[in-house]
Amino acid sequence: MNVLIVYAHPERESLNGTLKDLAVDTLTDEGHQVQVSDLYSMKWKAVLDEEDFPERMNKELFNPILEQLNAVKKGAIPQDIKEEMDKVLWADLIIFQFPIWWSNFPAILKGWVDRVFYNGFAFNLAEMQLYGNGPLKGKKAMLSFTTGAPRELYTDEGPHGEIEVLIKYFNHLLFEFVGMEALPYFAIFGPGDMTEEEREVELDRFQEIIKNV
Numbered sequence: 001m002n003v004l005i006v007y008a009h010p011e012r013e014s015l016n017g018t019l020k021d022l023a024v025d026t027l028t029d030e031g032h033q034v035q036v037s038d039l040y041s042m043k044w045k046a047v048l049d050e051e052d053f054p055e056r057m058n059k060e061l062f063n064p065i066l067e068q069l070n071a072v073k074k075g076a077i078p079q080d081i082k083e084e085m086d087k088v089l090w091a092d093l094i095i096f097q098f099p100i101w102w103s104n105f106p107a108i109l110k111g112w113v114d115r116v117f118y119n120g121f122a123f124n125l126a127e128m129q130l131y132g133n134g135p136l137k138g139k140k141a142m143l144s145f146t147t148g149a150p151r152e153l154y155t156d157e158g159p160h161g162e163i164e165v166l167i168k169y170f171n172h173l174l175f176e177f178v179g180m181e182a183l184p185y186f187a188i189f190g191p192g193d194m195t196e197e198e199r200e201v202e203l204d205r206f207q208e209i210i211k212n213v
């Protein structure tokens, strides 16, 4: 299986960095092919703007979603985006490895989605290529993240509300929207409050999931 890990953490020695390395080693040992998009190391441009469209269809009014379609048709896609699109096409599974920031992706990872999941590539509004007809049908996606808060804060009774609401947003409105199948997520809740032994148990749990992915 071809696996792309889109990894967003600014510190290599972080827990997320460890999870990313563990996934690479485990998948490789299991005989899978792995590529990593290490967004901070790549200095990934996070903001979708006019610079992304060197051959604008409409130079008066900037409409990103229409310009994306036009750029796909003209083959006028910037190299950094094209390289990520090629990795997406290559991958059978994409793992998103990140810390939860403001109950969401870090901005650099959201920017990867904004700039790579183009209209005309990952979905096509005009041709209703969405969900069951999404262009990325047949591929799988998996969230793997850490939080600062313990699990009980992300429940219906807790102050943040149930984490499954967030998961549904990612799985349905992002992965399934483009046709991908969402695998069950992996999360380590509140690792900073855990003992070293508890964190090791979580890392072993992650390795087992990745082995059987």
Ligand SMILES: Cc1cc2nc3c(=O)[nH]c(=O)nc-3n(C[C@H](O)[C@H](O)[C@H](O)COP(=O)(O)OP(=O)(O)OC[C@H]3O[C@@H](n4cnc5c(N)ncnc54)[C@H](O)[C@@H]3O)c2cc1C
Pocket: 009, 013, 014, 015, 016, 017, 018, 098, 099, 100, 101, 102, 103, 104, 145, 146, 147, 148, 149, 150, 191, 192, 193, 196, 199, 200
């Ligand atoms: C801008 C911002 C917004 C945030 N918003 C939210 C939010 O909305 N909700 C929320 O819950 N949290 C939030 N946080 C907290 C954030 O989610 C956590 O700090 C993050 O998930 C922890 O992951 P990390 O990889 O940075 O962990 P690290 O800080 O690297 O590590 C966490 C713990 O694990 C230990 N550790 C690191 N590596 C290993 C290893 N290899 N083996 C064993 N132990 C290890 C560390 O010593 C530390 O105790 C936010 C943080 C920021 C900066």
